[in-house]
Amino acid sequence: MNTLYYGLLAVLSNQSLSGYDLMLRINAFWHVPHSRIYPLLAKLVDDGMVTCTLVEQKGKPDKKVYSITDKGVILAREWLLKDVDETEKREELLLRIYCTHLLDKYEAIKIMNNRIQIYSEKIRKRELRVEEIKKVSGFSLNSFNDHYFSSYILNKKLISESAMAIKWCRWVISMYESEGSINFLDMDFPVI
Amino acid sequence: MNTLYYGLLAVLSNQSLSGYDLMLRINAFWHVPHSRIYPLLAKLVDDGMVTCTLVEQKGKPDKKVYSITDKGVILAREWLLKDVDETEKREELLLRIYCTHLLDKYEAIKIMNNRIQIYSEKIRKRELRVEEIKKVSGFSLNSFNDHYFSSYILNKKLISESAMAIKWCRWVISMYESEGSINFLDMDFPVI
């Protein structure tokens, strides 16, 4: 049961799709060829996580539409709620976000707070590294070809990414906490 | 010649390291076990990209220190300068940044401008998707469990990430363009 197994389950938790459509959808996250999707779908059916229905079409080949089962939703929720380590692949994080609808308010807020902790720790480590670079390079560089420059801009990028992620987490939490109506006009995440 | 092949070359372009130290360094980007590094290092030596020197140590086991060759630098530069597609793995992007010291001012600015184009296009597509979500959901949601909410926050996250990346690219360009002294006090990327 690898990332793609949960990936297919995650996408199917949003809507029922054919193997072909599933491939198109999951490509928004990362590239997956159809050769990996069809065998895994068979396994998902085997495991009782999804059901398959043949849909006949006119002008197009028939297709098999897959729908998530209750058992599948339970597994997807387990995967969403399990603790993640720092080395988690980015794609997996995006996929988890795409599944937030499977969580209740308190579960979602808890996960977001957890994520804020992880990003804060990352920033702390990178800030230390930046200070170290500044010190060992004597606070100035002879040229941009100095490898301290590469390290410096790389660390600055990682810090800004984590800071942005924290800001986004807080925005999501604030939406969950504002009890009122859920209106797109009231919720807009200011980009920078 | 896969990502790790260039990854090892990229790290070695910054400094000579043993297989063990190389593993520790590359783990800053993504997890790589030593079982993958040692065979690849042998291949890099075979291909004439790096040279190997045995360094005896007291109190610690002897180690093999690997250094990049001129041929290795040429290949690393080729890899850096080759066009990248949108589906490029994130790790590879970070690795490329870590190697900027191999590029001259004009090459680096060209790459940054190119990246800005890619991120801009990404934002454009995601903005369209957000507008679509707003429309089909009727500009409001019944609950946070609605999968439009998941899609909405996911797209917002991707947009903010790309926007931050563009800001970072512009910051790097501005540093390359400011001819004066290279002082860490003069260059600070404001996080959000």
Place this chain on the structure above:
DNA sequence: CTGGTCATGTAACACGTTACATGATTGT
């Protein structure tokens, strides 16, 4: 005396990619 760090390597297995294979329909 147990577990952690430094240090290098191999082997079995799981996972992922590219290529092969088929076939109807629609647009250029």
Place this chain on the structure above:
DNA sequence: ACAATCATGTAACGTGTTACATGACCAG
């Protein structure tokens, strides 16, 4: 005619992970 899209599947190959294997030194 030719290429692209929709639609599903298998096979060979290459990549990556986990486990096996060894050994000195140091700290608790």
